[in-house]
Amino acid sequence: MKRRHLLYLIGIVSLGFLLGGSLEFRRLDDKRAEERAARFSPAEYARDFWDNRLVAEMDSPQAVDELIRLFNTDMKGAIAKGRTLGESRVHTYLLQGTGRIVAVDKDGLLLSVLPEHTDPHVVIRTGAYIPGNAVRDASGLIDVSAFSDTMKFNRISAEINRIVVQEVITPFLDRQPQVGMNVRFIGAAEVAEDATERIPFGGRERHEGSDGPWHLLKIVPIQLEVEQAVAG
Amino acid sequence: MANKLLVSVVAVLCAALLAVGCSRKEQPQGQKRIAVVVSTLNNPWFVVLKDAAKTCAEELGYRADVFDSQNSPSVEAGHFDTIIDGRYAAILFNPTDAEGSIASVKRAKDAGIPTFCMDREISAGDVAVSQIISDNFSGCVALGEYFVGRVGDKGTYVELLGLLGDNNTRNRSDGFHSVVDNYPGLRMVAQQSADFDRTKAMEVMESILQAHPNINAVFCGNDAMAMGAYRALIAAGKEKKVMVFGFDGANDVINEIRAGTIAATGMQFPKTMARMAAEYADQYLKGKKDLPQKVPVAVELVTAENIDKYIAYGRSQ
Amino acid sequence: MLDQKNYRMLLAKAHSLIALLLMVVAFSLLADGFLSPDNFWTVMRQISVNLCLSVGMTLVILTGGIDLSVGSILALSGAIMAGLLRRGTELEVLNLHIGYGVPAAVAIGLFVGASLGWFNGLMVTRFRVPPFIATLAMLTIARGLTKLYTGGEAITGLGEVFVRTGSGRWLGIPNQFWIAAGITLAAVVLLRKTRLGRYVYAVGGNEEAAKLSGLNVARVKRTVYVISGMLAAVGGLIVTSRLNSATPIAGEGLELDSIAAVVIGGTSLSGGRGSVLGTVLGALIIGVLNSGLVIMGVDPFWQQVIKGFVILLAVVADKLHSREA
Numbered sequence: 001m002k003r004r005h006l007l008y009l010i011g012i013v014s015l016g017f018l019l020g021g022s023l024e025f026r027r028l029d030d031k032r033a034e035e036r037a038a039r040f041s042p043a044e045y046a047r048d049f050w051d052n053r054l055v056a057e058m059d060s061p062q063a064v065d066e067l068i069r070l071f072n073t074d075m076k077g078a079i080a081k082g083r084t085l086g087e088s089r090v091h092t093y094l095l096q097g098t099g100r101i102v103a104v105d106k107d108g109l110l111l112s113v114l115p116e117h118t119d120p121h122v123v124i125r126t127g128a129y130i131p132g133n134a135v136r137d138a139s140g141l142i143d144v145s146a147f148s149d150t151m152k153f154n155r156i157s158a159e160i161n162r163i164v165v166q167e168v169i170t171p172f173l174d175r176q177p178q179v180g181m182n183v184r185f186i187g188a189a190e191v192a193e194d195a196t197e198r199i200p201f202g203g204r205e206r207h208e209g210s211d212g213p214w215h216l217l218k219i220v221p222i223q224l225e226v227e228q229a230v231a232g
Numbered sequence: 233m234a235n236k237l238l239v240s241v242v243a244v245l246c247a248a249l250l251a252v253g254c255s256r257k258e259q260p261q262g263q264k265r266i267a268v269v270v271s272t273l274n275n276p277w278f279v280v281l282k283d284a285a286k287t288c289a290e291e292l293g294y295r296a297d298v299f300d301s302q303n304s305p306s307v308e309a310g311h312f313d314t315i316i317d318g319r320y321a322a323i324l325f326n327p328t329d330a331e332g333s334i335a336s337v338k339r340a341k342d343a344g345i346p347t348f349c350m351d352r353e354i355s356a357g358d359v360a361v362s363q364i365i366s367d368n369f370s371g372c373v374a375l376g377e378y379f380v381g382r383v384g385d386k387g388t389y390v391e392l393l394g395l396l397g398d399n400n401t402r403n404r405s406d407g408f409h410s411v412v413d414n415y416p417g418l419r420m421v422a423q424q425s426a427d428f429d430r431t432k433a434m435e436v437m438e439s440i441l442q443a444h445p446n447i448n449a450v451f452c453g454n455d456a457m458a459m460g461a462y463r464a465l466i467a468a469g470k471e472k473k474v475m476v477f478g479f480d481g482a483n484d485v486i487n488e489i490r491a492g493t494i495a496a497t498g499m500q501f502p503k504t505m506a507r508m509a510a511e512y513a514d515q516y517l518k519g520k521k522d523l524p525q526k527v528p529v530a531v532e533l534v535t536a537e538n539i540d541k542y543i544a545y546g547r548s549q
Numbered sequence: 550m551l552d553q554k555n556y557r558m559l560l561a562k563a564h565s566l567i568a569l570l571l572m573v574v575a576f577s578l579l580a581d582g583f584l585s586p587d588n589f590w591t592v593m594r595q596i597s598v599n600l601c602l603s604v605g606m607t608l609v610i611l612t613g614g615i616d617l618s619v620g621s622i623l624a625l626s627g628a629i630m631a632g633l634l635r636r637g638t639e640l641e642v643l644n645l646h647i648g649y650g651v652p653a654a655v656a657i658g659l660f661v662g663a664s665l666g667w668f669n670g671l672m673v674t675r676f677r678v679p680p681f682i683a684t685l686a687m688l689t690i691a692r693g694l695t696k697l698y699t700g701g702e703a704i705t706g707l708g709e710v711f712v713r714t715g716s717g718r719w720l721g722i723p724n725q726f727w728i729a730a731g732i733t734l735a736a737v738v739l740l741r742k743t744r745l746g747r748y749v750y751a752v753g754g755n756e757e758a759a760k761l762s763g764l765n766v767a768r769v770k771r772t773v774y775v776i777s778g779m780l781a782a783v784g785g786l787i788v789t790s791r792l793n794s795a796t797p798i799a800g801e802g803l804e805l806d807s808i809a810a811v812v813i814g815g816t817s818l819s820g821g822r823g824s825v826l827g828t829v830l831g832a833l834i835i836g837v838l839n840s841g842l843v844i845m846g847v848d849p850f851w852q853q854v855i856k857g858f859v860i861l862l863a864v865v866a867d868k869l870h871s872r873e874a
Binding site for chain 1: 637639640641643644645646647648649650651652653654656657659660663768771772775
């Protein structure tokens with residue numbers, strides 16, 4: 001009986017193998033090459049976005065000092081000027097401006113951008129790592145609905161942030177920015193609606209040398225250059 | 233005797249069914265029905281989502297029936313059969329699996345029934361009319377930043393994962409690590425699954441504490457596990473030394489944050505998502521067809537500093 | 550003697566049949582749209598997976614055993630079918646990639662199911678592990694293997710042919726119903742007309758007597774576990790092709806549904822007494838109950854309570870009746 005059952009099983013399996021020449025043999029290398037070509041690459045997507053699509057937006061950023069003024073006078077109006085992803089109380093802005101470096105630490109520059117050089121200053125993120133989705137969302141160029149899997153959308157953001165670190169922040173830091181230097185920037189910022197009371201997602205406590213008012217804007221730089229090196 | 237018993241028992245059962253049937257509100261004729269399909273009701277979070285979806289649909293003038301998929305894509309597929317047969321007008325859908333649920337939604341679409349996803353997504357761009365999804369990844373990025381701010385850039389921590397194979401487990405963990413892994417001084421000494429379950433989290437945490445008594449923090453993929461881990465820390469007398477981070481915004485964790493014991497959680501908005509899905513369904517049925525395919529709903533960081541603004545599962549105002 | 554046995558089984562079936570009919574009548578009155586051709590086929594589709602598992606479970610329970618691992622075996626064999634179809638096998642050394650067509654993938658999946666069942670049987674017979682423990686262990690092992698194999702994620706995009714296997718129709722009738730019906734029929738024939746069928750009853754009725762009369766009890770037991778494992782793999786085929794994806798959590802809790810179907814169908818948990826047709830009635834009762842309660846819009850929490858009571862009732866009725874006999 002036992003042998004008979006074993007025979008049944010072997011019969012079924014071999015039948016399976018016979019049916020329709022069900023197996024297909026290929027070189028593994030070919031298969032892998034094909035897969036690589038078909039796979040979605042967030043790095044490549046981010047590259048294309050950075051090189052080709054983002055530049056087109058570079059003539060439209062808002063002036064940072066005007067936005068700050070608007071936030072102080074007309075919160076709703078300021079919010080309306082930003083972009084919002086889905087249902088959220090975080091709004092993103094594409095900004096440009098110039099300012100003088102007030103402080104430098106490992107996570108960012110404190111920049112005075114208002115003509116009178118008073119608070120609120122802004123922070124330009126120059127850390128070794130950029131969190132968040134500021135660049136992706138502020139540009140408004142990448143639509144979440146275009147991605148069947150939202151994780152792809154998230155990975156693109158991480159890749160864009162990596163490009164920022166490698167191609168904007170690192171070269172800038174090589175110029176050894178000092179307090180007192182003037183810089184010109186284009187960048188993206190996320191502002192939470194609760195920001196008037198408190199920045200919800202940490203940050204202030206960690207930023208040394210900034211016991212003044214909180215920093216409304218933490219800007220992820222897209223272009224960042226030293227305008228002139230003036231002491232003091 | 234057995235026959236008599238059986239007959240009487242069946243009679244009682246029928247009577248009970250009749251009673252249940254009659255006790256239901258009489259529905260006006262021709263009222264449209266909306267199906268609320270929820271992945272599981274074993275977790276209070278999903279009960280909140282379900283209740284909100286049902287209430288909103290009823291407020292909009294529909295009759296709403298609830299289907300519990302018990303975390304199984306095949307039970308869910310069965311529910312979709314019933315829904316299609318029953319000619320429901322729309323489906324408010326919390327999928328069990330990003331891939332496994334696609335086939336069901338597609339069948340509903342082919343039968344002319346629109347589906348609106350809540351909280352979890354399906355990995356297909358053109359079968360559901362709209363997907364209102366919780367932005368788990370970005371929420372955990374924020375949580376990760378706060379984690380680094382509180383723990384510092386040196387220390388050891390433990391991660392408790394949710395159900396393996398669940399998309400949210402992965403998205404939350406990925407989001408958290410996309411931040412924390414940038415700090416080489418922060419070392420994860422253990423990463424274990426506790427299935428989103430409070431009791432299991434407590435047990436797993438107890439074992440981990442045997443091997444790693446001197447950790448600085450524990451990050452949990454949901455609040456139930458955060459509560460379990462916190463219990464284990466209390467039992468070991470370490471609740472003051474180890475910071476606990478959760479995710480969801482559940483009642484007891486909100487209370488703990490208010491009491492200053494648990495460090496932070498990511499607030500999801502089940503009621504907001506359910507309401508949006510119900511409203512989208514209503515608009516769609518009334519002829520508005522250009523609804524966005526995906527609407528991420530932001531997850532907000534809740535800490536001792538901003539706890540006043542939050543209640544369980546939402547904002548206080 | 551034989552007459553009395555037949556009479557008793559008839560009575561047990563009559564119980565279930567009456568209950569089923571009453572339920573259908575009650576739901577037809579209460580649940581709008583319950584009594585429709587569409588819903589009939591929906592119920593049939595819904596019970597087909599449970600039926601596959603329950604038929605195997607009936608054989609195992611008839612021998613006095615139990616198989617808690619069916620849900621996990623379903624998941625693993627489904628995942629293997631999906632994995633073979635989607636990823637194939639990579640032989641690094643030979644620089645060779647093997648792609649699988651549907652027949653090969655399905656055959657290997659079924660073979661895996663049967664093998665795990667065989668392992669269950671081996672533990673029970675050779676190492677005298679109680680069936681409850683042996684299959685409980687397999688429940689965990691196979692679930693863990695499934696998660697390892699899938700990497701915790703769904704394997705998806707399995708191709709039109711495979712999807713049609715489980716969710717297509719033939720002669721207007723859903724394929725999964727054909728499969729389940731075929732299996733049921735085969736099991737009825739097996740139990741009624743073959744020597745193995747008589748042995749199954751003999752082993753469950755009185756194992757010592759069967760042993761003394763020269764029956765190879767161990768072989769019979771191993772066979773029923775192999776069948777149960779393989780039928781679980783058939784369930785895996787249906788579920789996976791229906792969803793066009795294999796999920797690592799597929800089939801969780803299905804072992805309980807199938808035990809419920811067997812018990813409601815009047816098969817005694819102590820073995821030796823019961824029938825496949827009873828199990829079919831049991832599966833139908835669960836299916837009708839599920840469908841009816843859902844269509845009526847009964848609160849899901851209440852549904853669970855009601856289902857639990859139905860199982861209790863079935864067993865109570867069965868107990869009273871066997872005491873009487």
